[in-house]
Amino acid sequence: MGLLVSTYAFFQLLSGPILGRISDRIGRRPLLLVSQAGTFFGFLLLAASSQLWMVFLSRIIDGATAGNLSLAQAYIADVTRPEERAKSFALIGIAFGMGFLVGPGISGYLSQFGYQYPILMAAGLSLTSIAGTYFLLPSSAPGHTSGNGEGEAKRFTVLDWRNYLRYFRMPAVAQLLWQFWAFAFTFSTFVAGFALFAERRFTWNGHPFGPKEVGYVFAYVGFLGIILQGGLIGRLVKRFGEARLIQAGFLTAAVGLAALAFTHTVSVLLVTGALAATGTGVLRPAITSLLTQRTPRAEQGTVLGLTQSLNSLSQIVAPFIAGLLIDHQWLAAWALLAAVIATLGLFL
Secondary structure (H helix, E strand, C coil): HHHHHHHHHHHHHHHHHHHHHHHHHHHHHHHHHHHHHHHHHHHHHHHHHCCCCHHHHHHHHHHHHHHHHHHHHHHHHHHCCCCHHHHHHHHHHHHHEEEHHHHHHHHHHCCCCHHHHHHHHHHHHHHHHHHHHHHCCCCCCCCCCCCCCCCCCCCCCCCCCCHHHHHHCHHHHHHHHHHHHHHHHHHHHHHHHHHHHHHHHHHCCCCCCHHHHHHHHHHHHHHHHHHHHHHHHHHHHHHHCHHHHHHHHHHHHHHHHHCCCCCHHHHHHHHHHHHHHHHHHHHHHHHHHHHHHHHHHHHHHHHHHHHHHHHHHHHHHHHHHHHHHHHCHHHHHHHHHHHHHHHHHHHH
């Protein structure tokens, strides 16, 4: 299971910067359509899979075109003022929250009739996103400037690490990039391992957790995300600023994940899971907002593509480690690992 998630992330790492570089030149909307189409066809293949290699191929197709998050972030940076970006990036968090509220609950219910049904539902939603982008999303200007000496943005491929490294030599940007990595690794470890962890640790009405119960817990986490990112994060940023919000997010996530390691009842799970979800929920929009404010407009697509690469690196390594720990019944170690990484983000 961990390797399946890692395969998707590996191909996302290869393709993400390339998609972002093209979007810097021709605009975000065309590449969003390509990315969403890849997700759609990947789900269709997954639903039709009868052999394990077909399952992996479906995730390879989706991963190779999976630049939609960084492209959406770059689009928001193109069309919003710096002081409004944290609130605007939180809209992506609301979308994730809605997905985690509705999607897992529906998937858990549909899985009773066969595992193909949730996949076909996801394919239908992906097709809807393609239609929404095509008919509703206005085109944005490519992410470059003119007349100010900055020139066009440069986005590097995964093999061009020397050029990537220059962003890690920029103090104001480097700190945020490392913090984004800590967030991504923490979140990837938590999400990739939670279902496997819950099925081995918790029971409901006398039977172990299954797809339905895991789906309902994710729906609960999604509901909290909507409350946090839908109405609170904009006010929190105005009152405390992004930097303090990032510190609070890492602290809350670390406490929640450390407590989760020693949680054995569903009632306590709802509390520790809420802390972990709340902490990680504020980190992505806050860190991303600061990154775009500290980066020239001509290079915002490049830096956001780099964050996607860091996210992909985390999604390659973290699911494998999570699966390895849980496979050996080291359930507490899985949660504590995520807590340690969140603590590292706090100290950064």
